[in-house]
Amino acid sequence: xxxxxxxxxxxxxxxxxxxxxxxxxxxxxxxxxxxxxxxxxxxxxxxxxxxxxxxxxxxxxxxxxxxxxxxxxxxxxxxxxxxxxxxxxxxxxxxxxxxxxxxxxxxxxxxxxxxxxxxxxxxxxxxxxxxxxxxxxxxxxxxxxxxxxxxxxxxxxxxxxxxxxxxxxxxxxxxxxxxxxxxxxxxxxxxxxxxxxxxxxxxxxxxxxxxxxxxxxxxxxxxxxxxxxxxxxxxxxxxxxxxxxxxxxxxxxxxxxxxxxxxxxxxxxxxxxxxx
Numbered sequence: 001x002x003x004x005x006x007x008x009x010x011x012x013x014x015x016x017x018x019x020x021x022x023x024x025x026x027x028x029x030x031x032x033x034x035x036x037x038x039x040x041x042x043x044x045x046x047x048x049x050x051x052x053x054x055x056x057x058x059x060x061x062x063x064x065x066x067x068x069x070x071x072x073x074x075x076x077x078x079x080x081x082x083x084x085x086x087x088x089x090x091x092x093x094x095x096x097x098x099x100x101x102x103x104x105x106x107x108x109x110x111x112x113x114x115x116x117x118x119x120x121x122x123x124x125x126x127x128x129x130x131x132x133x134x135x136x137x138x139x140x141x142x143x144x145x146x147x148x149x150x151x152x153x154x155x156x157x158x159x160x161x162x163x164x165x166x167x168x169x170x171x172x173x174x175x176x177x178x179x180x181x182x183x184x185x186x187x188x189x190x191x192x193x194x195x196x197x198x199x200x201x202x203x204x205x206x207x208x209x210x211x212x213x214x215x216x217x218x219x220x221x222x223x224x225x226x227x228x229x230x231x232x233x234x235x236x237x238x239x240x241x242x243x244x245x246x247x248x249x250x251x252x253x254x255x256x257x258x259x260x261x262x263x264x265x266x267x268x269x270x271x272x273x274x275x276x
Contacts, residue, residue: 017058031059032069036156039078040246042089049079049087075154077113094158097251113153121148122175125167132164135227135238145170147178150212158247160212163239169230184228187236194231200224200250209242220245 019030035055042049050058055066070087073079080088096107108115126146133140144164151159163183165173169191177186187193203223205215213221222245227238 019059019061027061028065028068028072031055031061031065032072034059035069035073036078039073039089047088047090049089051086072155075114076156077153078156093247093249094153095249095251097253108153113158116152116154117179118150118152119147119175119179120150121146122178123147124170126164128164128166132238135225136164136166136235138166143167145173147183149178153247156247157213157244159241159243160209161239161241163237165237166235169234169236183237187228191236192231193236194229194233196226196228198224198226202245213242213244215244222248222250224250 017034019027021027023030039049052063052066052070055070056063059066070079070081074081078090080090082088094108094113095110123146125143127141128136128138128144130140132144133142136142136144144166147161147163147165149161150157151161165183165187169187171190173186173190177183180186184193184196201223203221204217205213205219205221206217209215209221210217210219215221222243224241224243225239226241228236230236
């Protein structure tokens with residue numbers, strides 16, 4: 001079916017908003033999926049979202065169905081409901097920094113989002129794939145602890161993580177420690193860490209990452225490769241993280257002076273009336 005959707009400026013457009021009542025996917029989940037797409041393309045000059053009553057008319061479903069879909073989107077940090085002022089679209093991305101100290105829970109919280117770690121795999125003595133073996137300066141097939149996780153905000157998968165730690169570095173690393181946000185905290189109790197290296201690039205989700213992050217193959221992702229070293233210069237962990245580019249951005253702080261050196265900038269106006 002096609003329904004006429006009333007836009008915030010009072011105009012309307014013909015747009016397909018369909019739910020398949022024969023689908024095994026619950027109606028609220030179908031509505032939620034379409035609302036998420038709507039939110040991500042919401043006009044930048046207005047944050048007021050459709051009312052429950054309007055959404056009931058758009059999708060021709062019950063108010064209970066709409067409330068469940070909206071509640072989950074609110075839990076994911078995409079919408080905010082306030083008594084007396086309606087529902088607002090939240091556009092804040094999760095700002096992440098890879099400069100130490102790194103506390104991802106706090107960084108997500110500052111963006112108004114909750115962080116949930118979902119452990120998919122914790123495998124000891126897993127053979128290390130060639131690409132990560134090179135990063136760990138070891139041979140392919142070397143026994144490692146392999147960890148695979150989703151980072152979620154509500155039900156939305158924001159990132160997919162994969163980490164490899166050599167067995168001699170992992171020690172007695174436990175499964176319950178892998179559920180915690182920072183694996184570096186767990187490693188720091190076993191080895192003395194010195195530095196980390198990260199490489200960030202943009203890419204498309206493709207079939208593999210689209211399925212994991214519930215995206216379309218042509219949607220953008222951020223790809224982060226990283227490895228960490230001990231004070232002896234030995235690689236202690238290597239890994240890969242794939243982030244939804246519509247939900248995450250990275251911030252880098254670069255020091256502009258040497259340790260112990262004070263900078264006293266001299267600011268001059270080249271001409272009267274011009275500010276530097």
